[in-house]
Amino acid sequence: MVLPRVFIDLVPRYEKMDEQDRKAGWTVTVSGPGIAAQYELDRREVSCDGVVRGVPARRGGMPADDLGDLLSRLATKSCLDGEVQHYGRWLFDCLLGLETWASVRQALDVVAVKGVELALRWPPDEAELHQLSWEAMHDGRNALAGHPDLLVAISRVVPAGPDEPPSITRPPKVLFAVGGSLDEDTIRPGAMFMGLLKAFEMDGYCSSKAVQGVTIDSLAWHCKQFQPDIVHIVAHGEVVDGEGLLQLADRDPVGVDSLMPALTAGGAPLAVVLSACQSGGPGLTGGKLVDASPLAAELVARGIPIVSAVAGAVSEPACRLYTKQLVEAVYRGVPVVEAAAKGRRAALQQSGSSSTQLDWAMPALFVGEELSSSFRPVDAAAAGRLVDIAKRLRLSEPPVFIGRNAIMGLLDDLFEYESSSSRLGTIAAVRDASIKGLGGTRLLREIGFQLLLRGHLPVLLGPFDTEPPAGLRDVVVEILLALEDLARQFDVSLTSLRTLSADPRFEPCGEVSEEALAALTPEDRGDRVLDNLAAFRESAGSLDPVRTKSRLAADLDAFAEVMSTAGDPFSKDTRVVVLADEVHRWGALEPLLQILGRTGRDGLGTAKRPAPVIFTASSREHDGARVKAFSESYDGKPGYAFPELDVLTIKEAVVGFQWVLLHPWKKNKPEYRQVYAAKADVSSEVLDAMFHLLGGRPVAVKRELYDLANALRVNETFVANDDEQAWDNYLRLHP
Template identity: 45%
Template sequence: MPPARPAPDAGPSFGPEGADPTLAAVCAGDQGEISGLLARIAGRELRDNDAELYGRWLFECLLAPVWRRLLAAPAVHAARGVELALRWPADDTALAGLVWEAMHDGEAPLAGHPRALVAVTRVVPTATPAPATIRRVPRVLFVAGSALDDAVIRPGAMFMGLMRAFEAEGLCVSRAMTNATLADLGEVCARFEPDVVHLVAHGDVDEHRAVLRVCDPGEPDGFRFVDGETLALALRGPAGMPVAVILSACGSARPGGQDADDPGDGPAGNPDAPPDAARAAGRSLAAELAVRGVPIVVAMSGEVSEQASRLFTRRFVRAVQQGASVVDAAAAGRRAALLHGDPPSRYLDWAMPTLVLAENVPPDLRVVDPAPLLGLRQAAESLGLRQAPVFIGHDRVLAATDALAAPAAEARPGFVAAVARDSMSGLGGSRLLREVGLRLLRTGHLPLLIGPFGAGAAPSDLRAVVSQVLEKAIMIAEVLGIDPPPLTVLDADPDSRLAGTVSPEALRGVGAEARFDLLYDAVAEFTAGTAPLPGPGLRHRLARDLGALADAAGAAGEPFGAATRVVVLGDEVHRWVGGLRPLLAMIRRDGLGGPDRPIPVVVTASLVEQEGVFLKDFRDGQAGQPGFVFPELAPMSPASAILGYQWVLLHPWHPSYPFVYTAARNASRARIEKTLGRLQGKPTAVGERLYFVAAILADYEAFVAADDEAAMRAYEEQVR
């Protein structure tokens, strides 16, 4: 797509030749026809062909005189695409209140035009500087102003589920918060410094200002309204504003005061209103954020269905992941929603997602450079940390493990045990540890995943536990291409004959492949030893070796650095018969390390199976002590489970389950929740059982099934 931003060079025509009477009337400025059309658009009570009529009217008023010359321009023809950058004063709410993304030239909507990929961008005149392309793992903050099962923000919650594809692909570090207050948002932005903030909330108009509704327990109704100025203050972190803000809030791209009864001033609304009446209503939230320093804002001009949200977002996310410019990505997302969504003559959902850019943002800006992230994703796959489908549940456990990287020692746990009161069956503990490891790797730490083990293979003594840690430490060094740990721990083994062959001095000058062969051989010898091991001395040597591994990673550059630490992850440690007790004996306030170099340990376990009773005693003895956290491993709450299952169903992840399932427009929410509730909140129900239930809901027309991957392939073929 060319960077040029063409503008029309003539005034509006007054309806195409031979147009139907209604189109001719609105193009001629008939106030009754225009007001009626705008009221139906705003109220989502469209008649047949209203969407096309609205798009034709906007097109005739803006582009008709120059459209043919525009398509024939050499740059547009060569690129098969063009950006239509719409620029007006930030306070001009009359123009901002119209859905220009819906323009239709009589042949097709411009968003899905067969002759060119057309991007419609709202450019806000402001001094906000353009951001640099992110060349590290981007940080994404998901924020919900109320519970995610709230019916009004449900489409936004689905949007959030789709955006988590970034995380599932290993292409971002995310944090999530629900029922967030303004103070919560400001605190997290200051601490986490997100590159992208995705905010899901009720959009509203309060005293002619565009506002969002956020949680506030101190208010009588439990919430408060915040405008763009207040929101911008909370978003600004120590390094400035986020690169992009996504507002999954209906009407967040629409100026305050723009509603069905008062669409604005001039010919688009009340003809008797004074010329500056709409300007007094206030900017849209999106424009306000752009003026106050956010370079890129994706917002909604009106209500968006789950289907349109899904199709727009799937293509938008994929395009950004592949390194497309933000303008191209938004255009591709809109076209996908248009071509494979509801009939464009009847619905405008596909036109509602709106891209707002500060004027200094170049149209070819890539938000993310994917190249530096591919190596990290490959490393995660080699270490067994990536696993489909999208992860759901266990938010409390993840919050505890996210705190492992806290800068303040008093807030940083050294031992996190996710424990089940009964059996762990169906709770997804092994998948949880993989997710923890993936999150740690993306944030610049070194996860050593110990397990899962088959029958009889779990560590049975201290030697087996240490050898597993050493083997995983060597493996992660090999995968990341960094110096391996020195393995001074082998010096504590009276049986070791190979310890001297793997000292740093002995390995100096040895090629990488041979060096790792020697290390693995030495650990295998250590594993086979039988002599007693000195516990305290062994712990000290192990901490020193793992600290050296963290230093080697820190010197390698992004995402690693001075704060990088090793984290040991133990799967179902109640099954480590003979190995659990010596592990617990080595655990301190800072895990296996010390205050200057913590080595946290995260485990999952049942408190009643096999040696779980020893962990239970350990928990009872350490409960409430700084550095020790014991979150419960339990089924998801009904609300989290119902939303989480639907998030999984948004992402085709296995050849056996090629379909995407989403709620039908007028489906009974109660029926969907009751049916999904039969899965009992078990995270491991995301396979055959979940898709069996989804197929039944589709049979009864509560769910709609679609093959999004086939649709995306068809889309890519069509626009190639």
């Protein structure tokens, strides 16, 4: 469905007073398919908590004192019952009125799709218009955002702006940048949004990267390295001397002149999301409203096609439902303005205080005027294919992945193209104790999932429940079997099996040269590859590590080259990455470590095309002594990193366990269907104490976490909601 767009243009008009031009009001023009209306909207001044503000004068009149008092109560969230509707009706009468609204509803295009986009457009520096929550418009019977017969999208169109970008053909990459720490009380709402994002990532809706304590320089670095499609910034916001600013981890706040070079360091992102006060509206300077463009509008005007911002605080349930419906709709290929409308409708229906609170109306969508109503950020069919493959490879599975920030932060160093001196070839997540229950296998799956979404080829070796690789021969066969699986999933050819020649006594089952394999049909080629790998595994004798490594590197290089032309997200930078689970249990550990000790930054690949290795291990159990000796020998040397695989830190646990609780994953039991969230007034100290009881063990998500969450609900520290049931109920009433 493409919503017909109805423009509501406001152009300021002035009159002479004391030989100076004074704003008298605005000329309102409503235009769209079969719709044309124009009228004058006067300006008046009201006192709001002692601050004089210019606002539109509702046609039909409204006492200035009443309006000023209403705006004051809205700002302090102390509205009386029904005043939010009263405010919404005032906004509605300013821009539309019943007669024009009837014309919009009766337009043939609107009737045909049962929906409409109201595109608000005025000069970027019209602070007196930006200060109002137009998304709260109410026709006297319904908030437009929750109209029972019509899906109403409200967008803020910025004159000029960039051309419409192409749709993304893979799960979008999202950079989540936090100006402080995720466990700060003031940042907590943004941290919960990140939890939703991780849930979307698990479902394959996006690939994300989170960084905390970000400065303007580190923001630029991460944008350059990660090349995100969407950048979500959580920070404190303010307006100083008419300029919208964000307080990152830098000493001084930064504005659009600093933000734009950072955000576009890896190319202009498709969208920016601002979770920051006053990012969607103007501010006060010296007690007066300043004629200035909101930071969101400035970013659009400078070249960001879509910016989502907030004009005020949003409650956790409203934010959660708005975000869920928005992201899911975008990923399904729904146009962005329609997706935002569905998100707002979800937030409104969940709000238990819509007559006294405006939180559901706070998110505002700013778009460039070249962005059409039909623009779809994501090509759902193309993006879905990659996600389906990830699930078949068992790289993506519930619940939400949590913690391990230090280990996940090393992934960028595997592909440091500009400086080979800092590139990593081996990452060993090791613990000098048992690693049972610490989520090592899940860690490798998550790494593999992230790498696949970023255009690399994960080869997961394990878990091996009964028979881990006994020798080097088993290891290389497992790697080549994984490549054959990838080739089959992506419908490409695996034609390089040079590794088989590492055993000079092995007699292939049929010709296995690249030319011979390429000449076969896909079915025959797959059969020949599998037959030869089975025979190679059963051959007697050990393999020479040096001879084997060079041939294996050639096979990995050849397959990465084939995949480099397989389309987005793969490219010339595509690499094979080997992920090995619990290598301390492998009989093949000695020759594997012997190879890795010689290859440094290249892993199992070549200097031209490295193939990094990431493994988990205990240095205490089974052959752990060999792991310990390897880590002690190579720790600190170029190409190697040895992060500890330990229990979660308290910060990781508090944030991560709350992320899991935001996304139900065992829906067959009532207690697992609930979404649990801490009440807004619960301190970080209380949360630390509660989640400390789980001992930092990721395995606690299976049961202990939900026992704790239910106890916290009973003592009214947490609240619980069944989001899916609430939304299903709404859809039944509003099909």
